[in-house]
Amino acid sequence: MHEIVPGLVYAPGYLSREEQDELVADLREAVKQAPLFTPRMPRTGKEFSVRMTNCGALGWVSDRERGYRYQATHPETGAPWSPMPRLALRVWDDLSPYKHPPEACLVNFYEASARMGLHQDRDEEDFDAPVVSLSLGDSCLFRIGGTERKSSTKSFKLHSGDAMMLTGPARLAFHGVDRIMGGTSTLLPQGGRLNLTLRRVTKA
DNA sequence: GAGTACCA
DNA sequence: CATA
Numbered sequence: 001m002h003e004i005v006p007g008l009v010y011a012p013g014y015l016s017r018e019e020q021d022e023l024v025a026d027l028r029e030a031v032k033q034a035p036l037f038t039p040r041m042p043r044t045g046k047e048f049s050v051r052m053t054n055c056g057a058l059g060w061v062s063d064r065e066r067g068y069r070y071q072a073t074h075p076e077t078g079a080p081w082s083p084m085p086r087l088a089l090r091v092w093d094d095l096s097p098y099k100h101p102p103e104a105c106l107v108n109f110y111e112a113s114a115r116m117g118l119h120q121d122r123d124e125e126d127f128d129a130p131v132v133s134l135s136l137g138d139s140c141l142f143r144i145g146g147t148e149r150k151s152s153t154k155s156f157k158l159h160s161g162d163a164m165m166l167t168g169p170a171r172l173a174f175h176g177v178d179r180i181m182g183g184t185s186t187l188l189p190q191g192g193r194l195n196l197t198l199r200r201v202t203k204a
Numbered sequence: 205g206a207g208t209a210c211c212a
Numbered sequence: 213c214a215t216a
Contacts, residue, residue: 039206040207041205041206041207042205042207043205043213044205044207046207046208047207048206048207049207050206060206062205062206063213065213067213067214068205068206068213068214069213108206116206117205117206117207117208118206119205120205121206175206
């Protein structure tokens with residue numbers, strides 16, 4: 001467990017293979033309940049290359065008309081999100097100094113060609129709570145900078161089972177995914193990468 | 205703008 | 213929607 005930039009806590013190999021398998025099983029149920037959707041950029045309607053679903057009381061969604069937001073239901077089916085996976089809550093309890101539970105678990109599915117541009121997580125009311133992320137499946141090249149877009153950046157690889165927490169000075173750091181390394185994991189039979197992002201949305 | 209292009 |  002170490003800091004790559006101030007406030008970024010990186011815990012490589014945090015989850016065992018058995019724990020990763022349990023999470024994947026929970027996520028299969030989550031996708032049955034609330035299928036992966038393709039978010040779109042506000043105003044332009046441009047599609048993200050990543051597909052998403054959510055678990056927990058609130059889910060992050062985006063479309064052309066209403067932009068980035070959290071809501072309690074799937075944007076296409078209107079169904080509520082699946083419950084937060086048991087292990088996700090346990091990881092939050094173990095890693096996070098912020099003891100109120102997370103309300104959102106955004107599930108991002110990256111095919112080999114998917115990317116995530118540099119961005120900040122700033123759609124939450126409560127920036128005192130950290131953002132906790134779990135990686136499953138193929139490895140990726142992750143990039144992180146500072147709280148201004150012009151800040152210099154560093155990149156490093158994330159592998160299946162790694163946990164990461166953005167807290168303190170890194171809570172609002174720009175970050176993104178440059179590249180997925182296809183075929184680097186056997187966890188997901190169809191390949192690709194799943195990332196779980198746990199967030200407190202409302203003030204506790 | 206969590207988009208893209210480009211750069212290192 | 214909202215901000216750059």
